[in-house]
Amino acid sequence: MDTPERAKIAGTPLSKFEDSPIYNFINNLSPIQPVKSIDSVPIAHTHQPLNFASLSSIFSSPHDNPPRETRFLTRHPFTDYFKQENFSDNVGESSLCPEVSDAGRPSGFTSSSQENCTMTCSLNEATVDPPDECPALPSTFPQSTQYYSGSPDHNVEPCLGIKMDLKLDVGHTPVEFHFVQNGVERRKVLFAMEDGVQENLPLELNKDKGVGCVWESLIPDDGQSLLIFDSSTESEAHKGVSEKAVDNDGHSIVSLLSNCTENADHLQKTKPDISHGPCVHNVNQDPSQNCSKVFEKEDETDHATKMLSDMCHDQVDSHQQRGMRRRCLVFEVASVSKRNMYSDSKLNPLTSLSFKGKSVCDTKNLKPEIRESLYALPGIGLHLNALATTSKDRMVNMETLASEKQIISIPCSVGSLTSTTAGRNSLRKSSAVEKDLCPSGSEVDLQIVSDDAPKDATPNICEELSQGSPKKKRRKSGNGGESDGCKRCNCKKSKCLKLYCECFAAGVYCSEPCSCQGCFNKPIHEETVLATRRQIESRNPLAFAPKVIRTSESGLEMGDDDKKTPASARHKRGCNCKKSNCLKKYCECYQGGVGCSIGCRCEGCKNLFGRKDGFLPRFEELEQAEKEANACEKENESLGDDQQNTSIQIDEHHSSGHILPITPYQSCRLSVELPFSSIASSTTSTKLSIGRSPALYGSHMLRKCEMVLPSPKLENNVSTVVEDDTPAILRPTVSPTTTGIRIASPNQKRVSPPHGGVGLSPPSRKGCRKLILRSIPSFPPLGSDVSTEHPVNYSNSSFGSSTVI
DNA sequence: GAGTTTGAAACT
DNA sequence: CAGTTTCAAACTC
Structure with missing residues (x-):
């Protein structure tokens, strides 16, 4: 969205949302009192408008990119609303999730509610599909937004924010919430997602959406498919969950992960009835139970991580992968939300x-x-x-x-x-x-x-x-x-x-x-x-x-010696190699890939990267020297040959x-x-x-x-x-x-x-x-x-x- | 995997 | 600040 728009959103008082039909709708839907969690908006709670109350900071985050925003389709009132909320300071940016096909969302809640609303919300960038589109199915959504994860388009933006996609289809469509906490986690997810997407769904990606829409492409058009994990690989619990999710009206998509997350969060604390949530209902109880079981078994803190890792490892089936990826995302979210919920300010x-x-x-x-x-x-x-x-x-x-x-x-x-x-x-x-x-x-x-x-x-x-x-x-x-x-x-x-x-x-x-x-x-x-x-x-x-410390700058700007500051005392002092000739890792300079400098007290310096005397070996010499010195390493390198193919x-x-x-x-x-x-x-x-x-x-x-x-x-x-x-x-x-x-x-x-x-x-x-x-x-x-x-x-x-x- | 070498870190 | 000792990584076998 345009900067002005963003500003607008940011500035939108919460009250506006309250007035909005959606807001009302949501409020009505949810019997559960809004939970206020400052740090994050757990997926579980997403259905409750109040939960987003703390999102404001997110929206205000500097990360928003105008360019990106332009992509965003329409802004949903909720977006504003969300922004108003303090999600958490942490929220860096959110990428919009374009409306992917319904199923597309990694986590989705299906709400039985009667109204149909599709809402996509990215906390930072909050993109929301206006209620107008409510009946709109995923297909109707214009373009998907790009995700940071690697979409070329996103390069511009750093993303550390929490990303939340909130999609509500009240009525038959599932409500989906994507919540990416931010930074690392988000990246993780993105990586996983992208990876999966690229590998598994290349066509989808490129088809309609263009480069930026990796995530979306990940999501199958059929919402159901999205939720279905490869049964062969999936644990029983998951299976059951997914199946159940699918079972609900064929179109309701439940995000197992979301549920799990939600459940996990709730289980320990309140054990709210998930089904009550406006957004979550159909699927959820059983799955939630399953999930809850899972979570209970393991340490909360570790669970998400483990799950993630496991998922990552299993990437046999594209289908599976999708599921995995989503799960990763979800879990991650779950873990985050948990933390937020429980550790409150801590996390x-x-x-x-x-x-x-x-x-x-x-x-x-x-x-x-x-x-x-x-x-x-x-x-x-x-x-x-x-x-x-x-x-x-x-x-x-x-x-x-x-x-x-x-x-x-x-x-x-x-x-x-x-x-x-x-x-x-x-x-x-x-x-x-x-x-x-x-x-x-x-x-x-x-x-x-x-x-x-x-x-x-x-x-x-x-x-x-x-x-x-x-x-x-x-x-x-x-x-x-x-x-x-x-x-x-x-x-x-x-x-x-x-x-x-x-x-x-x-x-x-x-x-x-x-x-x-x-x-x-x-x-x-x-x-x-x-x-x-x-x-x-x-x-x-x-x-x-x-x-x-190496700086591109330094390299570039050679003229400014004055400005050069030793990165570390150690380096200031320089190496003190005596026998390694600065050709082995013993030498910090060598190890760091830098030439020795005047500050070095090394003897017999042959640092390939540069000697303190200013001597620069010829390329050939360096090459040879390196070979000799690093024969061992070369062996190791073998591992990456493919990858290393690219020459430096x-x-x-x-x-x-x-x-x-x-x-x-x-x-x-x-x-x-x-x-x-x-x-x-x-x-x-x-x-x-x-x-x-x-x-x-x-x-x-x-x-x-x-x-x-x-x-x-x-x-x-x-x-x-x-x-x-x-x-x-x-x-x-x-x-x-x-x-x-x-x-x-x-x-x-x-x-x-x-x-x-x-x-x-x-x-x-x-x-x-x-x-x-x-x-x-x-x-x-x-x-x-x-x-x-x-x-x-x-x-x-x-x-x-x-x-x- | 064990032993040696090496040089930074720590100590005096 | 210099010299010595300690230490763990890097390296070798």
Whole structure:
């Protein structure tokens, strides 16, 4: 919708809605008193108008994109209404769900109510089909909206918001609610959805709707089909549910997931009669029961995650996949809603978004500080250190995605992000809650725009997204335990409370994949962790800063030495290699894919990325050296051959055949406050998001694609952020990507990026394809309309700028 | 998987 | 700040 419209909506007082027929209708329908949940609007409650009361913030979110909105069809009165409500601060954006065919919605409630209304509501963008269309069936809906997940069109917008599609067909049509919490979760869903869509429903996608309508395409025209899961794979409970759902009038579609979610939420608390809800009725009781059973069995917090992971893994049947995807979405929602419901203030959707530096889905692993910061800055999730870490798996994933030509926005938030707003501390969630969240996903704004549907990626993503997934445990592979993409520590004596511990250093809690002993880096010992962290920071404010900060900018703007700020103290100091010749991972510079700088005290430096003496090896030399040095890694790389096929693309601008190493110094052009150091001081604006976090994505990506150097975000973001609340990512400051990466030596002597960079990249980089990392708009503090200020142009974003190789 | 090497982190 | 020790990752076998 147009900006004016949005504004209009935003400004629409709740009262208007109250006056609207729909509002009245809904009120009448629901015998249940509206539940007020601030953080989220649980699907279960969606049927009640009041539930949306807190959505206003969502709508106000800066994320709204005018462009996108234009797509939106008609605005439904409800939209306004919803906006009025405070959904939660967290709501970043919502993408509209175009009216998909009725069945299309992942979650749908069928209401027996007599009126027919189709309402689609995206919290952020709230798109609603006006009541006019009420009788309108899905088919009638004009165009679907694009989802962020990867639709090309969406690139522009960062999405961290809660996305909610509310579709009401009172009468025969089911009422469907799509609720995507935001950020990570949403992305997860999107990934899953897209993935499924692309794989399974390519035709559908392309048919009528065009690129943007992936989601919609996912949804079968036949609403029923949507709900039907592959019985073979589905659990009994689900089966029963779906069947029942179908049974209801043939046209009523019930979203099992929604129900489950709803049920889950309600079960523990109130156990409301779902059937009562205006929107939910037919299907629901049994399914709900089933669902409830399921949920009861498992820990609430973990359940959603597990389910998600399981679903992700099962992708045999397209049909199944659809179901799976939807379920994932739903579950996710469910988990969210649960959290919201139960943890109330504790859970902030945004929080869930935060990325863990290393593990993709370990929200629980996030350290308290980070969590806080995350809450404060939704967009920022990646710990800088995470960037440094290399994980092949992730690489693979990332690469895969990249290869797909997807645009991945990986906003990295520094582990110890400083919360922009101290006030948001309240948002901090309990660790338990966080567990459910998928940090990586969340924070990382991982938007994949795939030109080619990335099919491969899906699994990976799913895996990452789902902590529970079995694959997770692959963790230690030959490379040292990164197989999962999540590199985990193996500390024995440090109790994981020292920088020796990668997890600790990355600002994440140790998790299952870790092999640490006597670990204190766990939520249980949060206080200890924090105290230790503070201590370390007091000693060295930069201790938690990323080892290597690379900025596309830095590369681009070589001239400004002054501005360069060392990303981390460590790097400031530079490496101190004696025997590795800076050709092994022992060397942080090498590991980070940057050249050594003057600050390095290394001996016999042969850093392929650039020597402190300014020497740049020829491409051939580099290649050979790399081969020699990294033979091992190559082996590992095999895994991603397909994915890695894409050669690293270095910006031609820079490619003169030589790689410009980015030394830490170089990269740090911007005087940036290290985010980490500021952990304790939440008040400071956060700083960085280097990669977004997900650390998973970002970090690995970066690592593997070292040449690219996304870390720029850090700088960019940081600088920006500091200045104003606008997420750095969103800011136009950098123009990076387009230009390509330039690596400048600290002295700026080095220049010439390698051409393909292919051979040069450190082992980790090999697989790197050209990734367009977009800095995910960290969602700026609610209320500020980023879109206007910074139209989210991923391509321009710092990340995006950095071309990933 | 165990042992060695390495260099950062921590300590003095 | 420099030297030493501790530590865990990286690496090798």
